Amino acid sequence: MDFQSILDEINEEIRPHLGSGGKVASYIPALARVSPLQFGMALRTCDGQEAASGDSTVAFSIQSMSKVFSLTLAMQRSKGNELWERIGREPSGSPFNSLVQLESERGIPRNPFINAGAIAVADRLISQGDAKADLLVLLASLSGEAVAIDPEVAQSEADTGFRNTALANFMKGFGTLDNEVAEVVDAYFHQCAIRMNCVQVARAAGYLCRDGMHPYAGTPVITGKQARRVNALMLTCGTYDAAGEFAFGIGLPCKSGVGGGIVAVVPDTLSLCVWSPALDKTGNSHLGTRALELFVAKTGLSVF
Ligand code: GLN
DSSP states (O other), X not given: OOHHHHHHHHHHHHGGXXXXXXXXXXXXXXXXXXXXXXXXXXXXXXXXXXEEEESXXXXXXXXXXXXXXXXXXXXXXXXXXXXXXXXXXXXXXSOTTOOHHHHHTXXXXXXXXXXXXXXXXXXXXXXXXXXXXXXXXXXXXXXXXXXXXXXXXXXXXXXXXHHHHHHHHHHHHHTOOOSOHHHHHHHHHHHHTEEEOHHHXXXXXGGGGTTTBOTTTOSBSSOHHHHHHHHHHHHHHTTGGGHHHHHHHTOSOEEEOTTSEEEEEETTTEEEEEEOSEEOTTSSBHHHHHHHHHHXXXXXXXXX
């Protein structure tokens, strides 16, 4: 398939709509001032073919897309079922920062991709090593380039992170977290503040379309069974309470972030990333979602 022409066509179809529909995340200044007039898309196939179009090398805040990679690290390091004794695997049907469910479900987050779940994963990473540094090392290895944390975004996440700290306190009260709340949310805020571009994210997710094998090194990042589980969680829980709509309309495992990025996987075929900063009501990139719909329509790719 001529992926470069397909991405160029999608870029041409999307660009006239930039600035119409959706709103850039506004909870911190560093995200609020990002221009919504940007769109990028990149992919890498399992056999190493790359294609990219639009603003595919402009770095953006990966935000909740980081949850895929932090979960991967925690899966690598956890024995048996220990991770899943603290974190569920059900879609939440609630906004990503909802407190209500956590109260009624006694401090066990529904899944690793809502904020509470990712905070519980960050707690595991602290117990298992150096959470912040280990994630950067993994991402640099997977994308083949150094990646960094934006210190201004990390600080603003901390300054405004009252709900996330509340979620962490709740879980600490129920015994879900082993480490101090301040240390756990610090790791979470820093992972949200990592900056990458579409090309880097598409490369980094390559292990998810290769049964867990590293996209360059050819060694396992996680096992094939674990990679299938990450993909299953992305499909059912990766786009907040729009996951049903995504499965219905796009049919690929996806994980979005409020920076406007969405990473998607076509198992055994390719990994891709789209980015456009304006978000719809569910917190997913408005035009990124549209671009993924165009991509599956033009390629016929789907997990179903
Ligand atoms: N930093 C954001 C938060 O924790 C990330 C949320 C997201 O991308 N869904 O609220």
